[in-house]
Amino acid sequence: MTLETLDRRAPSLFKQQASRTSRLALYSALALFLMVADARFKITAPVRTAVAMALSPVQWLVSQPVLAYQNASRYAEVQQHAVAKEDAARKELVAMALRAELAEELLQENAHLRALLDLRERQTTQGQAAEVVYDSPDPYTRRVVIDKGQVDGIAAGSPVLDENGVIGQVTRLYATRSEVTLLIDRDQAIPVFNPRTGARSVAYGDPSPARNGGMELRFMPSNADVQVGDLLTTSGVDGLYPPGLPVAKVVTVDRRADSAFTRIYCEPVGRVQGVRHVMVLKPQDRVAHPEAANMAAQAEAEKADKAARARGKREKAAADKADAAKPAAATPKDPT
Numbered sequence: 001m002t003l004e005t006l007d008r009r010a011p012s013l014f015k016q017q018a019s020r021t022s023r024l025a026l027y028s029a030l031a032l033f034l035m036v037a038d039a040r041f042k043i044t045a046p047v048r049t050a051v052a053m054a055l056s057p058v059q060w061l062v063s064q065p066v067l068a069y070q071n072a073s074r075y076a077e078v079q080q081h082a083v084a085k086e087d088a089a090r091k092e093l094v095a096m097a098l099r100a101e102l103a104e105e106l107l108q109e110n111a112h113l114r115a116l117l118d119l120r121e122r123q124t125t126q127g128q129a130a131e132v133v134y135d136s137p138d139p140y141t142r143r144v145v146i147d148k149g150q151v152d153g154i155a156a157g158s159p160v161l162d163e164n165g166v167i168g169q170v171t172r173l174y175a176t177r178s179e180v181t182l183l184i185d186r187d188q189a190i191p192v193f194n195p196r197t198g199a200r201s202v203a204y205g206d207p208s209p210a211r212n213g214g215m216e217l218r219f220m221p222s223n224a225d226v227q228v229g230d231l232l233t234t235s236g237v238d239g240l241y242p243p244g245l246p247v248a249k250v251v252t253v254d255r256r257a258d259s260a261f262t263r264i265y266c267e268p269v270g271r272v273q274g275v276r277h278v279m280v281l282k283p284q285d286r287v288a289h290p291e292a293a294n295m296a297a298q299a300e301a302e303k304a305d306k307a308a309r310a311r312g313k314r315e316k317a318a319a320d321k322a323d324a325a326k327p328a329a330a331t332p333k334d335p336t
Helices: 020-041 045-117 290-325
Strands: 127-135 143-146 159-161 166-173 178-182 189-194 199-206 214-221 231-234 246-255 261-268 277-281
Touching (some): 214 246
Antiparallel strands (some): 143 178, 159 277, 189 199, 199 214, 214 261, 231 246, 246 261
């Protein structure tokens, strides 16, 4: 190879590439400039809009298989849920039919037994439906507000129920609203009755987060006959709750050797959380009993009759005493 073939000229300046550090600094400055310009002046908004419009058919086409799979899965889940609800409804319908067949016979038997025992008929408590408007704004209480108040005839102390059982009691009245204290409130208590053993007790609210809201039977002796699963109903001894309403089920019985009392925790059968529609009953002491009214009227009449007789006796005794106090009339002397 001859020396004339070698290129001895210096390389051109434009053929040299910048260093990696210089390129990183340049691209970083350019990216920062573009971000600031887009944030302040929206210079890339038209470009972004055009790109989005151009890519929207592609996005729709790509998302169709995913949407089809999701719709198919949702359809299968909804169908299974609907079939399960239909089966449960059919079972409940059969159970209700059986109970309906026995209802008439039980009513006749109940009426016959009450006639034999000479007991008065069970009083039917009146009530009215209401809707829960919102929860109480006080975070330290368990209360809800319903859309019925004094103008609707709601009375203080009225029991509040849902389709399962008792959930609380009306504790504060407004003109068109009422505040209901739930059974799980720490200041709420309700007399209960255990139909299995015939024992009466009092259930108190237990709003502790560990149990997600429940109830507790306090001051129960360590040998109390209470079992898990026992259903507690209202006893009616307080004069407010009608007897026989479901209240709670026993979920825990903690018998301690170092204590004379048993810790018994219960779970309300009613939906004390998330309830929407409720039934408000009249307190038992506000329900009129015709027999009691007649007995009270007879007692008042007998009392008035006794008072009239006693007043007549006192007047007669006073008159006899006045007659005895008068001096005897002087008799004329014989002239002979």
